Amino acid sequence: MAREGMDKDLLRYDRMVEAALRGVVREAIARVAGIGLPGGHSLYITFRSDFPGVEMPDWLKAQYPEAMTIVLEHQFWDLSADEETFGVTLSFKGRRQRITVPYAALTAFHDPGVQFGLRFDQMQEGEEKGAAQAGKTAAGAVPTPLPAPAAKPEPAAPSEEPKTAQVVNLESFRKK
Amino acid sequence: MAREGMDKDLLRYDRMVEAALRGVVREAIARVAGIGLPGGHSLYITFRSDFPGVEMPDWLKAQYPEAMTIVLEHQFWDLSADEETFGVTLSFKGRRQRITVPYAALTAFHDPGVQFGLRFDQMQEGEEKGAAQAGKTAAGAVPTPLPAPAAKPEPAAPSEEPKTAQVVNLESFRKK
Numbered sequence: 001m002a003r004e005g006m007d008k009d010l011l012r013y014d015r016m017v018e019a020a021l022r023g024v025v026r027e028a029i030a031r032v033a034g035i036g037l038p039g040g041h042s043l044y045i046t047f048r049s050d051f052p053g054v055e056m057p058d059w060l061k062a063q064y065p066e067a068m069t070i071v072l073e074h075q076f077w078d079l080s081a082d083e084e085t086f087g088v089t090l091s092f093k094g095r096r097q098r099i100t101v102p103y104a105a106l107t108a109f110h111d112p113g114v115q116f117g118l119r120f121d122q123m124q125e126g127e128e129k130g131a132a133q134a135g136k137t138a139a140g141a142v143p144t145p146l147p148a149p150a151a152k153p154e155p156a157a158p159s160e161e162p163k164t165a166q167v168v169n170l171e172s173f174r175k176k
Numbered sequence: 177m178a179r180e181g182m183d184k185d186l187l188r189y190d191r192m193v194e195a196a197l198r199g200v201v202r203e204a205i206a207r208v209a210g211i212g213l214p215g216g217h218s219l220y221i222t223f224r225s226d227f228p229g230v231e232m233p234d235w236l237k238a239q240y241p242e243a244m245t246i247v248l249e250h251q252f253w254d255l256s257a258d259e260e261t262f263g264v265t266l267s268f269k270g271r272r273q274r275i276t277v278p279y280a281a282l283t284a285f286h287d288p289g290v291q292f293g294l295r296f297d298q299m300q301e302g303e304e305k306g307a308a309q310a311g312k313t314a315a316g317a318v319p320t321p322l323p324a325p326a327a328k329p330e331p332a333a334p335s336e337e338p339k340t341a342q343v344v345n346l347e348s349f350r351k352k
Contacts, residue, residue: 013287013292016203023196024196028189031187041187
């Protein structure tokens with residue numbers, strides 16, 4: 001029953017796990033959209049701002065041309081979770097701005113208050129970008145400062161640094 | 177927007193991740209059911225044989241009263257993946273026997289040929305069994321021999337020991 005070769009890619013666990021865990025982010029956002037943010041939680045969401053389907057004002061995209069981290073903690077409005085994207089209104093420089101982000105654009109998700117984190121590659125696009133770059137983006141499973149500048153809703157400065165202790169780096173699911 | 181206390185449980189990432197990864201097993205089984213087992217793969221599936229909804233002949237359940245590991249590799253028939261359960265026919269003692277297993281009964285899933293593994297707790301039932309037992313079942317993320325005796329389809333003895341190197345132990349998602 002074992003067949004060699006070309007059909008081996010049909011069981012790519014790394015991709016299945018990545019898709020499943022993006023679904024966890026979707027579910028978390030949907031719950032927060034539905035019931036509000038439970039105490040002790042804050043959502044740090046990092047995404048590629050140049051990813052197709054990301055919508056935000058041009059001046060904001062100019063400020064964060066490649067990556068952006070938003071924080072859902074004290075001030076956010078109209079959070080909505082759809083099948084492929086989520087949307088939220090945040091205050092930047094005193095103005096409320098709507099941002100729409102496909103889950104496929106996410107590169108990291110943290111909820112430091114409960115020490116939970118996920119880190120995603122961008123497998124959808126580049127596919128197998130080569131071991132060198134994969135190694136570069138892996139950087140181990142140890143939490144590191146988020147790669148993108150954090151664009152926080154204005155009065156939302158957390159009282160302390162995120163102390164995320166559990167970050168699941170999806171590189172650990174990839175074949176060596 | 178942060179509220180303390182009773183609603184904190186609404187963002188239980190550990191449960192969301194566990195459900196998502198059981199979904200990965202479902203997807204993998206569904207793909208194998210649809211296209212056959214790609215070369216280089218073999219599925220080691222460990223489940224609680226006393227879990228509600230597990231169906232197998234009485235004599236087999238008597239032999240594996242608590243846990244059982246089946247191996248889908250060389251000889252298996254009529255693999256089917258439904259929403260909540262999967263079914264497969266295996267040969268035991270020269271007789272083909274049908275086994276039905278809810279995904280919720282799974283405690284481990286390994287595909288040693290590609291060094292992928294998942295290990296599940298049984299959160300659905302016991303819920304928060306206490307730190308002591310949780311610690312006991314955790315045993316670190318390092319792969320260990322499967323806790324259940326492996327009941328293999330007869331000529332299916334793998335040519336070498338499973339060399340699973342990547343096991344995701346869901347304890348790592350749990351709050352300390």
